[in-house]
Amino acid sequence: MSALICWPVARATFRTRLRSPGPWLVGFLFTVAGAVRGSRHGAGIETFSGPGTIWFIVLTFALGAAILSDEIESGHAQLVLLRPITRAAWYGGRLAGGCLAMGLFCVIAWLATFSAAVARGDGFDPMRFASLVLALVWGCAWLSVLTCLGAFLPRWTNAGALGLIILAWILLFGIVATLRPAWAGVVETVTRFLGPQDPMIFAEPTKPGRDLGPALYDLVWIFVPWVVGVAILNRRELARRRA
Amino acid sequence: MDDPPALELRSVSKRYRLRDGGEFAAVDSLSLEVRRGEIVALLGPNGAGKTTAMQLALGLLHADAGEARLFGGDPELLATRRRIGYGPDAPLFPKELTGLEVLTLHGELLGFHHGDAKDRAIRFATEVGLAEPSRRRIATYSRGQQQRLGVALALLGDPDLLLLDEPTAGLDPAGVAAMREMLVNLRARGAAVLLNSHLLSEVERVCDRVLFLKGGRLLRTHEMRATGLRAEIRLANASELLARVPQMFASGLDGNRLRLEIPGEDAVPPLVRKLVEAGAEIVEVRLIGADLEQLYLEIVEGRT
Numbered sequence: 030m031s032a033l034i035c036w037p038v039a040r041a042t043f044r045t046r047l048r049s050p051g052p053w054l055v056g057f058l059f060t061v062a063g064a065v066r067g068s069r070h071g072a073g074i075e076t077f078s079g080p081g082t083i084w085f086i087v088l089t090f091a092l093g094a095a096i097l098s099d100e101i102e103s104g105h106a107q108l109v110l111l112r113p114i115t116r117a118a119w120y121g122g123r124l125a126g127g128c129l130a131m132g133l134f135c136v137i138a139w140l141a142t143f144s145a146a147v148a149r150g151d152g153f154d155p156m157r158f159a160s161l162v163l164a165l166v167w168g169c170a171w172l173s174v175l176t177c178l179g180a181f182l183p184r185w186t187n188a189g190a191l192g193l194i195i196l197a198w199i200l201l202f203g204i205v206a207t208l209r210p211a212w213a214g215v216v217e218t219v220t221r222f223l224g225p226q227d228p229m230i231f232a233e234p235t236k237p238g239r240d241l242g243p244a245l246y247d248l249v250w251i252f253v254p255w256v257v258g259v260a261i262l263n264r265r266e267l268a269r270r271r272a
Numbered sequence: 273m274d275d276p277p278a279l280e281l282r283s284v285s286k287r288y289r290l291r292d293g294g295e296f297a298a299v300d301s302l303s304l305e306v307r308r309g310e311i312v313a314l315l316g317p318n319g320a321g322k323t324t325a326m327q328l329a330l331g332l333l334h335a336d337a338g339e340a341r342l343f344g345g346d347p348e349l350l351a352t353r354r355r356i357g358y359g360p361d362a363p364l365f366p367k368e369l370t371g372l373e374v375l376t377l378h379g380e381l382l383g384f385h386h387g388d389a390k391d392r393a394i395r396f397a398t399e400v401g402l403a404e405p406s407r408r409r410i411a412t413y414s415r416g417q418q419q420r421l422g423v424a425l426a427l428l429g430d431p432d433l434l435l436l437d438e439p440t441a442g443l444d445p446a447g448v449a450a451m452r453e454m455l456v457n458l459r460a461r462g463a464a465v466l467l468n469s470h471l472l473s474e475v476e477r478v479c480d481r482v483l484f485l486k487g488g489r490l491l492r493t494h495e496m497r498a499t500g501l502r503a504e505i506r507l508a509n510a511s512e513l514l515a516r517v518p519q520m521f522a523s524g525l526d527g528n529r530l531r532l533e534i535p536g537e538d539a540v541p542p543l544v545r546k547l548v549e550a551g552a553e554i555v556e557v558r559l560i561g562a563d564l565e566q567l568y569l570e571i572v573e574g575r576t
Contacts, residue, residue, distance in 0.1 A: 035381070038381075040377075041377045045369060048368035100366070103364040104363070108358070109377075111332070111356070111358055112378060112381035112382060113350040113353045270332065270334040
């Protein structure tokens with residue numbers, strides 16, 4: 030495991046992410062959104078759906094912005110990589126640190142939603158745990174994409190670029206649906222494979238356990254960008270040394 | 273078989289392409305070595321290639337030609353990296369962390385368990401005079417405190433090879449003195465040190481060898497010990513002695529000061545004895561090392 034993830038780097042990343050005010054502000058709004066919607070029939074999904082989805086996405090972007098460039102551009106990465114660790118382990122550590130921070134915010138928001146639901150008369154439902162795990166898989170997959178982009182984009186532009194790509198795709202979808210309704214189905218099918226998918230269907234209270242496919246697909250979106258990101262980081266670093 | 277040098281550059285060159293299509297040689301066919309128990313300094317004007325040479329040695333840059341070796345092997349071997357310490361000229365750290373957290377992180381990266389890494393972090397923070405500030409976030413550090421943290425980071429793993437780029441920049445006099453003591457202690461335990469500094473007085477006091485660089489090329493290697501020392505002796509009766517025993521003071525007498533090259537400190541007592549026997553009234557004896565500033569101006573600037 031240490032060849033993939035450098036845990037001291039992960040812990041340091043976790044700390045640095047938690048000491049920025051941005052994620053706390055977004056995390057607070059995320060928590061409030063969940064607590065307001067927590068109900069006896071929500072099974073925990075309400076934390077990560079509706080307004081919660083928006084705050085969850087913003088939180089992911091806040092945690093993933095500049096996740097690599099912070100260190101690379103300050104020069105500290107150079108000092109860290111002079112220690113006996115590989116670039117792959119450093120990359121894994123940065124990603125894992127971001128995921129740990131996301132995990133903390135998700136648990137806080139999830140607990141707030143759960144507490145609100147209990148206060149409104151909900152009993153214990155195992156699917157509540159499933160919704161937390163599924164949300165983490167989804168969030169970590171997006172964080173992995175952001176980290177991958179951070180391997181070649183400077184400063185916070187990894188988050189900016191991903192935001193623009195998503196907006197452009199939504200715009201394209203809208204244009205196609207309006208001007209060429211016949212193609213809308215094709216675009217929708219393609220969209221299912223572009224980026225991590227919403228895995229909450231598995232924890233849907235009306236049909237629990239229905240479809241685990243999106244969650245498994247999101248696991249692919251954790252590992253593929255990870256491998257690609259490490260390859261890009263290695264190539265760029267070697268090119269920089271040779272330049 | 274002899275141990276390989278701790279650091280070795282063999283005819284390394286590093287060129288950068290310029291926007292106008294030309295090339296700039298940051299380092300040009302540079303060869304040097306640093307052996308264990310030796311402190312070597314790189315001296316030269318800004319842009320002489322000192323920092324580039326260090327980065328080539330560490331594998332942070334790849335040479336266009338030539339080869340860099342640490343302890344006889346590839347600088348990028350993980351086992352080699354465990355043995356080196358590097359303090360860059362302007363170290364930058366995550367501002368959200370405390371100095372102690374950064375030191376602990378690097379201790380863990382060196383393979384120490386969290387508790388040991390933390391103990392070492394506290395020890396080295398104290399050694400470089402950061403005992404109290406190390407508990408604060410780095411965002412609150414002054415330039416000198418960041419420099420001290422960089423030095424502590426370089427020393428953290430008890431390195432066998434230490435590379436320090438302008439370690440005294442931004443340090444107060446107490447920091448400079450502490451740095452000197454640390455370097456001498458490192459040499460005493462057999463570590464090799466490559467130092468890049470503009471502070472000639474410090475280089476003069478601690479270094480065994482000085483390499484003068486300009487335009488990426490090695491101009492001259494100067495052995496600090498080989499030059500020996502100069503003794504400057506102030507006499508109360510210089511003119512009387514010159515009249516009485518001119519052969520003894522034929523050269524080296526400047527006013528009431530007698531200046532003589534001596535092989536080392538051991539030569540001072542017999543010299544003083546001989547002068548006293550000749551009737552000299554000695555007011556003061558001063559030992560002066562090689563005049564590095566003069567050498568620098570001669571070699572690098574071409575001034576005589």
